[in-house]
Amino acid sequence: MKKIVSVILAVMMTLSLASFAGAESASPKYNPLDYGMEPFAAPVTIKIPVFDRARDDVPDVSSNYYTNWVNENFGKNLNVTVEFVPITRTDTMGAYNLLLASGDWPTVFMEYDWPKVSQWAADGALADIDVDAFIATAPTWTEKAGDKAQFDMFQMQGAQKVLPALRPYWDTNYTYITFYRKDWYEQAGIELPTTYEEYLAALQKFMELGFTNGKPILPKKAFNENFQVYAESEWPRNEEEWAMYSDVSVAPLPARGAYYLLKKQNLEYSLGLYSKEFELDSEGDGSATQAITDFINGEAYTYGNYLGADMPDLTAFYQNNPDAKLGVIYNNTVYDPWVDAWGARTVPQGRATNPAGMFVGFSSKASDDELKAAWLYMEWLAQPDVLFYIQNGVEGETYNLNADGLPEVVGGYQGDYWMGYGNNKDYWCIVVEVRTVGTIEQTIASIAPKGLPQDFTQELIDNYYILKAYANDGLLYVDPFFSVNIDSVSEYAGDLKAKFVEYATALVKCDPEEFDALYEQYVQEYKEAGYQAIMDERLEAYKNGLSTVLPDIASGRAPYEPSDITKVVETKYTIGQ
């Protein structure tokens, strides 16, 4: 009896809510049927990869409120089960290889790095995408990402193997920010440096004054294979060298820029600015580096990280150092007076981020229904209401609306609607790479760190425009995209990775007198261990016209003429890192 009553009550409640929702036209829609999607006749299961970042401060990546929400709304209504497959972030290829080897293929493959997707394609893991069918199934996703022409740009090996997800404002890398201790200059009574020598002198002065309690002042991290030398390269870029060397998965040790950068770090190391054990200071699971700890304790000069409304490191920093003042190092990726000192280049240049977010491919073993379900999943997530929900969660719990009606994240929330890493980023990255709200100013305002004694919003917006100006001048550009798989990269990148870390560490730590000889020796060994093959193959592919080229503007213009805004900026903020 009781049961019947409760059922009736439930039905009535649902009905009344439904009618209420119907009346309220602005109420969000999460049901895929509302978007004209049709349920599958037979049950379909799709497996979607999700990064497992080995963190303790996020819910279980494959089973939490939002994964359930996906299945409740998208899955149930379409007769689809969405399984989330954890992928170890620090060993993506290893994790995918394990899935491939165990026959437990995900329906979707996604990666940021072109060489990785290129290898999947070469191995036959990826299906050829029927672009027209995809666009017909997922028009909203397509519109977000661009159009068919945009897709065409990312064809490889003679077919459309992956689709590029949207990365807004990709050309500026504005979300990574380096902060420095502004108050130390005031305390020491010295001006901001304008040359590398002044910069080094300032750092040494700070150490002498005991600001770091005897600790090394620069928080140097352990090396990994992602070693960018754009800023240290000559200008105008030699396009062949750029094509040979620029690859996130293999460090370009023989490049001239690598020589300059390592030599600079060797000098800084020999001056005692780095920890003597910096190479041991890698980020283990759930623990930060000593470098970050030192900064939080007020004993290091800089701190760099991606922006977020909730930046626990900065919060902790101000708790320990309530009187400290931080500044933003403008255009940190592009301007470094050091390189001028070496005569390597005379312009600020740097690496933009990828022009796309995730490269999304589909398993060559997926059935038609599975493919369709995966496409529908992407289309569903791309719907504004759905995307808003998964990016922001529940109002009053995980976010609040600010005066402009834009969502602001509630920091440190770990309740029932606890969100995954970076506001569920690893779920919605299949649609878009960065969470944006309104204009770029509003977006930056929303991700500027909140709840701190200092407000960085304006400085961060300035930083964006500075970078934007450089980008417009063709100074920020990316690695070449090859339309063929560079087999030697697949073959040797793994070996070279460990070698590079070993060599680079030794080079930074060696006696400055021995640096040049050691560098020559390591370059030789590095080439023999496979890098020569990579250089040759990449160069050949480039010469055969199988790669993208540098933006015209960059290759055609030398010497560099800064546009007005960058001139202003360079005279105003010149501080190296």
Next chain:
Amino acid sequence: MIAQRSLGRPLKRSFGTGSVPGRAIAAAAKYWQLYAMLVLPLAFVILFNYCVYPNLRIAFMNYRPAKGWASDWVGMGTFAKVFKDKDFFRAFRNTLVFNIADIILQFPAPIILALMINELRAKAFKRVSQTILYLPHFLSSVIVASVAYTLFRPETGLVNVALTNAGFIAKGIPFLTEKWHWVITYLTINIWQQIGWGSIIYLAAMMGIDPTLYEAATVDGAGRFKRLRHVTLPGIRPTIVMLLIMRMGQLLGSGFERLNAFGNVNVREFQYQLSIYVYEKGLGPAGDFSRSAAVGLFQTLVGLVMVLLSDRAAKLLGEDGLV
């Protein structure tokens, strides 16, 4: 192999007559319970050992995970690649040198400790010290390595801090972060970890020595060292030879967990051994299953040859041997 001697030759005790199949049927009928007990263990052995052997064919293929067993056959191509691979030679050299160093340095340590413990008279002291000395054997390599880093980091490690504070050194000694220091530290910690445990077997052998030999030696006026040389050492000689043979059989062995836990970027020149090679080339970033499998096969074959050679050598020396 080991089993041969103790088997005796009892097989025919119950079955003196009858044809071979007849005997088999009779045995099955009589001992079916015993055979039934063997089903599960044999299933384990067959599944987890014998079923693996066919997969060795991967060493003759160019295996790609996405293609699976449909990958291309390359014959000896993989081995050709391995023997041209500088990393392989580095790993091979390190494995060999470390094992030889280990045999020279670590092998005698437990014998010396056992001799010392054997000389101890205070029973309580002996018992407590043994308990403590056996302990490191039971700690995982991760724990030992973690503690070692806590002690030996150049700037923050206890030992270096203490030495610096005391004014003995101006800057930290890179015990674990410079390759030559690392070799010594690594081998020393290995000795430290195994010395107590390794001594047990020698102590047991010493207990087996006939006490009257000592009495006779004492009566003959032999001092402590003479007794040690003429009674104790000869008494444990078979144990030493036996363990040495077994150790020689692992000349190309290299434990992954320990090396991996102790590794860091500064010491790869020496830390890079075959087990690391097999892991990194196979399951690590290189993802080259075939090359890794080829080296694994090489390692096993060399190990097998070494066991047989050591066994033969032992027999030539008049010892029992393994087989």
Next chain:
Amino acid sequence: MTVSMGKRAGKPRRRMEQFSAADAAIMIIIVLLCLTCVLPFVHVIAKSLSSSAAVLSKRVFFWPEGFNWDAYTRVLNSSLMVSQLGFTAQITIAQTVLSLVVTALCAYPLSRRYLPGRFVITMIIMVTMYFSAGLIPTYLLYKDIGILNTVWALVLPGAFSAYNMLIMRTYFMTSIPDSLEESAIIDGASHFTVFARIWLPLSKPVFATLALWVAVARWNGYADAMYYTTKRTLQPIQYLLYNMILSARPSESLSGESQIGAALSAPEALQCAVIMFATVPILVIYPFLQKYFVKGVMLGAVKG
């Protein structure tokens, strides 16, 4: 080679000698050795109980400074840490029990000298001690039988070891008189009964030894988790520890990715607390079971 376990009885020579300089030297050496076993852990414990500030300023040696339990509280509040401790305990128990069952089932028949075919079967098993196929073929097998990335890859393969089987078989053959079996068989008992009623109760020491070996190996191991699994929920505590403290991973700022947020700092005190968490179970059981460890070594030394 055979080690017989002689009694300590009768070493009369000792009564006659004085405590000499050599004795003192030996005692000092052994005390020093023991200190190297104890002091590092005293240091780790001291650090784990000290304030972060004291640890960072390198003031902590063998006594905590700024005593507090924060590090332990944080470990206990970490759901991952607690769940993986539990997981490790579960797989350790499961593997130990399974191992004893399978090993005993194998060792008993093979210890019966009269069993036809026993030599061949023993050989089949012993080949596996000397010929292992290596990591990659094993990995592919696990893939084929579907235990890759499951808990079974951590429990099943390690459950049977030829070496442990030989030890148990030796024990069955040498420490229990065969006459017990003969009389029972004459009384009409089946082999099962003899095994269960006579051999098992008399074999406690060898069971204890092997149980400990298997359990300690499982508790301490991490390579298999590294090889065969990728899921966080399948990480034994040692692997967790390895990832937290030792692994030289690249930092997360890989290419092309925008991130938000950062990890909270984990000072050394926390790492020390984690080390203690992974060590304490061993420290607790170890002194009680030491005598079994020793017995096992003896059995292992008694060749086949």
